[in-house]
Amino acid sequence: MAFWIASSPHNHQQSETSALMRLVIYAAIPGIFAQWYFFGWGNLIHILLAVITAIVAEFTVLSLRNKKITTQLFDGSAILTAVLLGISLPALAPWWITIIGSFFAIVVVKQLYGGLGHNPFNPAMAAYVMLLISFPLQMTQWQPPLSLLAMDIQLTDTLAVIFTGYTPQGYSVEQIRTHIDGFTMATPLDTVKTNITLGLTVVESMQAPTIGKHFGVGWEWINAGFLLGGIFLLFKKAIQWTTPFSFLLSLFICSFIGFIISPDSSTSTMFHWFTGATMLGAFFILTDPVSGATSVKGRLIFGALAGLLVYLIRKFGGYPDAIAFAVLLCNMAAPLIDQYTRPRTYGHKLGVKK
Amino acid sequence: MESVIERIQRGNFWQFHGGIHPPEQKFLTCTKPIASAQIPEQLIIPIRQHIGQAGDLIVKVGDKVLKGQELSASDTPMSLPIHAPTSGTITAIKSMAIPHPSGLSETCVILTPDGEDTWKQRHICPDFQLLSKAKILEKIANAGISGMGGAGFPTQVKVSTLAKIDYLIINAAECEPYITADDLLIQEHSPTILDGIKIVDHLLNPKNILIGIEDNKTKAIDALKKATADIDHIQVCVIPTKYPSGGEKQLIQILTGQEVPSGVLPSSLGIVMQNVATCFAIADAVINDTPLIKRVVTVSGQALEKPQNVWALIGTPVGFLTSQCGYNNSKNRHLIMGGPMMGFSLPHDQIPVIKSTNCILAPSEIEIASPFSSTSSKEVECIRCGQCADVCPAQLLPQELQWSAKAKDQPQLSKLNLFDCIECGACAYVCPSQIPLVHYYRVAKAEIRQQKLLDIKAEKAKVRFEARKQRLEREKIARAEKHKKAAEARKARMNAGTTAAKSEKSAVADALARVKAKKAQASINANTTDSSTESTAENAMAKNTAENTAEAVTQVDQIDESKSQVANAIARAKAKKLAQKNQAQIDSLDTLQDNESTSSLTSSQAAPVVIDKKAKIAAAIAKAKAKKRQAEPVSNSANTQADHIQASVIEANNVEATTEILKPEVHAKETAIDEKAHQAKDITSSGKINNSAEASENKQQSKPQPASQNDTLNLDRKAKIAAAVAKAKAKKLAEKSQQGSDATSSTIESNQASELTSQANIAANTVANKKARVAAAIAKAKAKKLAASSDKSSTSE
Numbered sequence A: 001m002a003f004w005i006a007s008s009p010h011n012h013q014q015s016e017t018s019a020l021m022r023l024v025i026y027a028a029i030p031g032i033f034a035q036w037y038f039f040g041w042g043n044l045i046h047i048l049l050a051v052i053t054a055i056v057a058e059f060t061v062l063s064l065r066n067k068k069i070t071t072q073l074f075d076g077s078a079i080l081t082a083v084l085l086g087i088s089l090p091a092l093a094p095w096w097i098t099i100i101g102s103f104f105a106i107v108v109v110k111q112l113y114g115g116l117g118h119n120p121f122n123p124a125m126a127a128y129v130m131l132l133i134s135f136p137l138q139m140t141q142w143q144p145p146l147s148l149l150a151m152d153i154q155l156t157d158t159l160a161v162i163f164t165g166y167t168p169q170g171y172s173v174e175q176i177r178t179h180i181d182g183f184t185m186a187t188p189l190d191t192v193k194t195n196i197t198l199g200l201t202v203v204e205s206m207q208a209p210t211i212g213k214h215f216g217v218g219w220e221w222i223n224a225g226f227l228l229g230g231i232f233l234l235f236k237k238a239i240q241w242t243t244p245f246s247f248l249l250s251l252f253i254c255s256f257i258g259f260i261i262s263p264d265s266s267t268s269t270m271f272h273w274f275t276g277a278t279m280l281g282a283f284f285i286l287t288d289p290v291s292g293a294t295s296v297k298g299r300l301i302f303g304a305l306a307g308l309l310v311y312l313i314r315k316f317g318g319y320p321d322a323i324a325f326a327v328l329l330c331n332m333a334a335p336l337i338d339q340y341t342r343p344r345t346y347g348h349k350l351g352v353k354k
Numbered sequence B: 001m002e003s004v005i006e007r008i009q010r011g012n013f014w015q016f017h018g019g020i021h022p023p024e025q026k027f028l029t030c031t032k033p034i035a036s037a038q039i040p041e042q043l044i045i046p047i048r049q050h051i052g053q054a055g056d057l058i059v060k061v062g063d064k065v066l067k068g069q070e071l072s073a074s075d076t077p078m079s080l081p082i083h084a085p086t087s088g089t090i091t092a093i094k095s096m097a098i099p100h101p102s103g104l105s106e107t108c109v110i111l112t113p114d115g116e117d118t119w120k121q122r123h124i125c126p127d128f129q130l131l132s133k134a135k136i137l138e139k140i141a142n143a144g145i146s147g148m149g150g151a152g153f154p155t156q157v158k159v160s161t162l163a164k165i166d167y168l169i170i171n172a173a174e175c176e177p178y179i180t181a182d183d184l185l186i187q188e189h190s191p192t193i194l195d196g197i198k199i200v201d202h203l204l205n206p207k208n209i210l211i212g213i214e215d216n217k218t219k220a221i222d223a224l225k226k227a228t229a230d231i232d233h234i235q236v237c238v239i240p241t242k243y244p245s246g247g248e249k250q251l252i253q254i255l256t257g258q259e260v261p262s263g264v265l266p267s268s269l270g271i272v273m274q275n276v277a278t279c280f281a282i283a284d285a286v287i288n289d290t291p292l293i294k295r296v297v298t299v300s301g302q303a304l305e306k307p308q309n310v311w312a313l314i315g316t317p318v319g320f321l322t323s324q325c326g327y328n329n330s331k332n333r334h335l336i337m338g339g340p341m342m343g344f345s346l347p348h349d350q351i352p353v354i355k356s357t358n359c360i361l362a363p364s365e366i367e368i369a370s371p372f373s374s375t376s377s378k379e380v381e382c383i384r385c386g387q388c389a390d391v392c393p394a395q396l397l398p399q400e401l402q403w404s405a406k407a408k409d410q411p412q413l414s415k416l417n418l419f420d421c422i423e424c425g426a427c428a429y430v431c432p433s434q435i436p437l438v439h440y441y442r443v444a445k446a447e448i449r450q451q452k453l454l455d456i457k458a459e460k461a462k463v464r465f466e467a468r469k470q471r472l473e474r475e476k477i478a479r480a481e482k483h484k485k486a487a488e489a490r491k492a493r494m495n496a497g498t499t500a501a502k503s504e505k506s507a508v509a510d511a512l513a514r515v516k517a518k519k520a521q522a523s524i525n526a527n528t529t530d531s532s533t534e535s536t537a538e539n540a541m542a543k544n545t546a547e548n549t550a551e552a553v554t555q556v557d558q559i560d561e562s563k564s565q566v567a568n569a570i571a572r573a574k575a576k577k578l579a580q581k582n583q584a585q586i587d588s589l590d591t592l593q594d595n596e597s598t599s600s601l602t603s604s605q606a607a608p609v610v611i612d613k614k615a616k617i618a619a620a621i622a623k624a625k626a627k628k629r630q631a632e633p634v635s636n637s638a639n640t641q642a643d644h645i646q647a648s649v650i651e652a653n654n655v656e657a658t659t660e661i662l663k664p665e666v667h668a669k670e671t672a673i674d675e676k677a678h679q680a681k682d683i684t685s686s687g688k689i690n691n692s693a694e695a696s697e698n699k700q701q702s703k704p705q706p707a708s709q710n711d712t713l714n715l716d717r718k719a720k721i722a723a724a725v726a727k728a729k730a731k732k733l734a735e736k737s738q739q740g741s742d743a744t745s746s747t748i749e750s751n752q753a754s755e756l757t758s759q760a761n762i763a764a765n766t767v768a769n770k771k772a773r774v775a776a777a778i779a780k781a782k783a784k785k786l787a788a789s790s791d792k793s794s795t796s797e
């Protein structure tokens, strides 16, 4: 007989943050699948490791902070962070890299700042950058696509490499990375960068085996996979179109301008779109609402800034890929962007805002 | 302006920012006719059902009322009357829960219907055009019509605006899910609604009338189009369905593209909006003389067997309506008054329907599982997804508002324009973190309002405190000023340099001179006439032994207040002694002067107090003796003199009692009397002459005594009493016997004395200074005392 008192509105579209997070994780599946297909089990193992670490870390911190554990632990945000981190790490990186990275992402970047919604930086990217700076060697040991490897590595081999550093046959990561022809392979972006410093033109470096037919063996498909996932998210209205749109557009325009100015030393626009972590960044990382801008205008600016930074770092910076750095820089700029893109409240004249 | 109409005719509307599309659920009720009103067992009619003040109740418990009879009367435009929805008896007037989000209680009239439903006398007006505008407005006001769309703003205030109206907008949007009350009302009563629109048209004379209606009400649109087909300036605007297009500001933006500035009424833009149901009520009131006593209420929700629209009498308990619609008693009951977006939960089902109630929602649990209930909050942290900002029709930043609200950062909240939030609930509807945003805003708004009230209170208290402080300060200053003035006056009196002092001094000198002159006359015949003016008095003084007195006065100039008192006393004493020794005893005076700061001070000052009584007696005796002598039958002139004395005394007393101004005169007269008295005594015994002369001398000298200020009245009175007593005695004695004395000489003396008196009077009058006068009065009193005391002392000597 008790009457139920609730605050208006009594209706709700029944969306939930956790559902949103789950949706994003699901959307990453095509990309992860492509990764598995071209690079083997490495990233899957890392994703798993990262998720387990993240849950343990989240649980620990939440209990320390006396928070409601059940709702927050499974709100999906920690898992999503872990998944994204796992995706971004080199496939054959040692296990402790993931553990450290995941722990750092959850405990330091997220919870120490106040938990979900309060972290100024994208936890996955912040952890990635931390790892890259702290462990540059391990973090740059990119595994070439399976098809280019001299040997065939199976799940057990990958596991062994990740946990011991050597395959059961005794090969080291360096050896695995060696091409059939006897040279160490890098990512397409790395390749191009190295080649350009060596004085080769972009067209010449495009002949490199890592790049293959299009923009890099495997990488184009991985990016295509994340693009697919992103479109799914857009369709589901789980993410806003604004950030990916402005980011990709900005990257396109920057690379186009670069290409026009010096075609020999600049890669094509499509190369920029489909190598590295471009699509992952566009749809899964920059769209992280917590560390991004909130208004439509703000998001457009946010994405455009990220595109510009990615291009600049890729072209002039010391590191081959730039998504993580660009995202962190944009995260820093987000509050400022928000501040200056406040919408004009209904009935308030432009310019009279305090 | 024309382009607005053209745009509308093209069906091209503006858009407001944001908005959502919650499930409409209107199909539950939109096809069923409105059920007719049933009379419940009891009606609970809150006396205030609108924004504004309640009217004054004009019925009492036990009254029988007819349907439509006024229960309260309004006196201001913002107060509206309420009416009896049916005939019956007022059984109680008490505080009951009213429909309010926070479950407030307010005075309600409880009406027990008699079932007859007998109407009061009504005057049908078939053609409202015949009525004056004022009459129509009066009818609308008397019918108690307030906005029926939700807010409940008094209608006659809205329709009596003097602003030039471009657009009259009829709000038929009804954007809230579930609600179909307006829809059905239009379907069934479009002619009456049109009448209402015409009445408002007649009142406001707008250029255009726009009827805004969402495109999901096809039947109502048809009905409206048909009804308005032949009226040119009425446009039926079919707008896209989007919540909250029925908000006043949103509908104005959709139809005219204008934004109502924050904190301003739409009428300032030349726009007035009326709800369709209000139009219906206006028509009913003006044409049928029917006050607002019933309305259409949508009773909907899947917890009901037959959700439908019903005509409900104002005051009908909600429970009556839900049972009428087949409410299955589920365990976890949830009743919402209003729609699912902006309605509020009811604490129980005995809440009455009021003028602005458009919907009662009884949802099943699955249907509306409100995420914002008090018991099952699934709220998680805001993830800054920005969806709330995207849907906010007021273009606010709900997520930032929410943070500030949680942090109770009131300045930031006002900066984010919290008060522009229309509480539409769109933000909370979309929020994936299921944060009850609107709840936070309500609380924050209430807190800010509360804070403002406190601020105002504090401000008032502060102002009051400041005022008090200022007043006290002023009083303090005034007091200090008074004290200063008094002190100055005192000083001035002491001080020979100032005119006041001079005059005072001159008065002293006068008196002294007078006394001396008199003495001189008594012995040799001095130039008494000259002593009337200051200089002559001083000359006289200089000539005589008063030299010493003058010296004393000079001394007074140089020393401070207290010392001057001492000096006075000394001077007095000196004068006394001198008088006793019959003038010119300079040596002894010097001695006294030497002793001024020691023994003489105490003795001479204490003497008056101690010997007061005795002195008075002595003085009285002296006077009496004088009278006796004067009353001697041997000399007629002496008699006359005595009469004169008496008369003057009486006069003096009277004058003294009435006005202060005359005091110097009075004093002078009294002095004269005293003098006469001792002059008379002179004749009898030489010792007495000395005494009385001395007394009068002392009298004059005591004038500057500042201490007398405080006891002015006292002394005055005492002096008067003493004088009166003395006189009375004198009379008696005079009547009784006589002593061998020279009556003639006494008469002569008396005459001379009276001459002196008049001179003294003149002198006193020249002293126009009020202070001097006061001082004179005081001095007079003192003088008497001193006279007495000196008398006494001399006697004891």
Ligand code: SF4
Residues within 6 Å of the ligand: B388, B391, B392, B393, B394, B395, B396, B398, B420, B421, B422, B423, B424, B425, B426, B427, B428, B437, B438
């Ligand atoms: S409730 Fe207020 S803040 Fe939320 S959408 Fe409506 S107007 Fe905007």
Ligand code: SF4
Residues within 6 Å of the ligand: B381, B382, B383, B384, B385, B386, B387, B388, B389, B398, B399, B402, B427, B430, B431, B432, B433, B434, B435, B437
């Ligand atoms: S919709 Fe909810 S979670 Fe998203 S920004 Fe607004 S308040 Fe935060």
